[in-house]
Amino acid sequence: MSTFTIETGEDNPVLRAKAKPVARVDKSIKKLASNMIDAMKESDGMGLAAPQVGISKRIVIVLLNYNTDHEMIVPLINPEITYFSDDTGKAEEGCLSLPGIYKQVERSKQIRLTYTDTKGKEKMLVLEDMNARVVQHEIDHLDGILFIDRVEKQKAVEKETT
Ligand code: ZN
16 A cells, blocks of 8 residues: 555645755655655556655656556656647646546647656656656646646637637
């Protein structure tokens, strides 16, 4: 059993806070990442951000290459997207913190990402499609943004342009 319960609700303060950067990748951070991986697996999620387990730190776990032979679970510490493609696509998203809600969300198809791994090493990744989407969704959590916010914004833009 995971030691965490998943925080839910669109007005939940921990889900709406801006998470704090991790100063040093020490034992407690490694332990947190490993517990988050367990919690994500138990919840059948494709990603999990620390605020979703009540911890306001800049750590996310993502499942990349979903449903392929190269499926992998990657912890990202202090992740930062350094490039968003102008090319965007829409796909349905859900969130462990907003059970039962599924909506089409528009996001960049390609991103470039820097992060620190659990050994404290700086890494860079170029991601596209589903992988890029999962990472954008999870990093939004670190800034207090939920996917439903993006849907509302898009609706407002669509209204203006019609
Ligand atoms: Zn989410």
